[in-house]
Amino acid sequence: MRIFVTGASGWIGSAAVPELIDAGHQVVGLARSEAAAAAIAAAGGEVVRGSVDDLDVLRDAAAASDGVIHLAFKHDIAFTGDFQGAAEADRRAVDAFADALAGTDRPFVLASGVVGMAPGRVATERDMPGDDGSPASLRGVTAGAVLGLASRGVRSSVVRISPTAHGDGDQGFMAALVGVARAKGFSGYVGDGAQRWPAVHRLDAARLFRLAAEKAPAGSVLHAVADEGVAIRDVAEVIGRHLDVPVRSVAPEDAAAHFGFLGPLLSLDSPASNALTRALVGWEPTHPGLLEDMDKGHYFTA
Missing domain, CATH: 3.40.50.720 (NAD(P)-binding Rossmann-like Domain)
Known part of the structure; x- marks a missing residue:
């Protein structure tokens, strides 16, 4: 076509x-x-x-x-x-x-x-x-x-x-979270960090x-x-480990001030399934998941 x-x-x-x-x-x-x-x-x-x-x-x-x-x-x-x-x-x-x-x-x-x-x-x-x-x-x-x-x-x-949608060169939400952690001196998550984030x-x-x-x-x-829902706290822990900064909770009422425009999004628990998609068109994700991809280190290069 x-x-x-x-x-x-x-x-x-x-x-x-x-x-x-x-x-x-x-x-x-x-x-x-x-x-x-x-x-x-x-x-x-x-x-x-x-x-x-x-x-x-x-x-x-x-x-x-x-x-x-x-x-x-x-x-x-x-x-x-x-x-x-x-x-x-x-x-x-x-x-x-x-x-x-x-x-x-x-x-x-x-x-x-x-x-x-x-x-x-x-x-x-x-x-x-x-x-x-x-x-x-x-x-x-x-x-x-x-x-x-x-x-x-x-x-x-x-x-x-x-x-x-992650990968080497991503300048989206995960890169923004890394930037916030660098600027604030710690890697944060909202509340208990159990909110699930599709990727x-x-x-x-x-x-x-x-x-x-x-x-x-x-x-x-x-x-x-591909990832139905990665806990935001797990993301924060990867960031903290790679930047060698503490990992800690941010109170929900402080999320907007701390994370900026990301605050409301990080406060949402928003998992999603791909089961119908896989059955309908035969799609099978084959590349690394979010946490594995972040652990490769490319989000943390200067």
């Missing part, structure tokens, strides 16, 4: 592009900068210049492809306070893809998140996010709209990614996106989850 990939130079996308090419697919990647274009080309993909705000570019690229994997999201503005703006831009992009793909039976794979799906119990692919009208719920509403495209002749699927290696996540494009049934939800 000729597959159009947004976010093709990002953390997951840069793993998904070679995964797709090695499986015999052609990749066309969206690039909003010269650096992104060079990275996509170096990986063997074709380049379309533009951003998720260029809706005509998205429609044209989707119409010229055999399928779409939509990984891009405006994390830069989401993490600086405008999550609603990022989610609204994402919905506009999804609507543009829907216009191009309706009635074609081509695959459309959307990246979404699994954290907070069913706090306090193990979330499954059958769980659906609620809509409370908050900015945080907008992304779940968009995911629901993508699943609904099955009724419009699109082989749509949603891949919910673990909050940590997946980025290479395993990339393979799941390929499988979704190849064979996920219309209207299906998949979980890019």
Whole structure:
């Protein structure tokens, strides 16, 4: 297939592009900068210049492809306070893809998140996010709209990614936790640290996106989850050991002040299952789990 990939130079996308090419697919990647274009080309993909705000570019690229994997999201503005703006831009992009793909039976794979799906119990692919009208719920509403495209002749699927897609070079939540521990002089966890945190290696996540494009049934939800739930205290202990700093609890009421934007997330108990995903598309994670990967040491290099 000729597959159009947004976010093709990002953390997951840069793993998904070679995964797709090695499986015999052609990749066309969206690039909003010269650096992104060079990275996509170096990986063997074709380049379309533009951003998720260029809706005509998205429609044209989707119409010229055999399928779409939509990984891009405006994390830069989401993490600086405008999550609603990022989610609204994402919905506009999804609507543009829907216009191009309706009635074609081509695959459309959307990246979404699994954290907070069913706090306090193990979330499954059958769980659906609620809509409370908050900015945080907008992304779940968009995911629901993508699943609904099955009724419009699109082989749509949603891949919910673990909050940590780890690996050498990760600059996400685990790297942020290491940074907090360095700055504060100890490795912290919230309360008793029993909160469970789903995780997946980025290479395993990339393979799941390929499988979704190849064979996920219309209207299906998949979980890019390898570790169902790693206790946050266990993560803190790995960090403490590698940085040679104490490991201690942070009171829940102090979590936001200590961890910043991570505080509310680390306070959630949010495990998730991958059982239905494995049965549906034959995905089997093969790369190291989160704690083993962190113990390799790459999160702790200066």
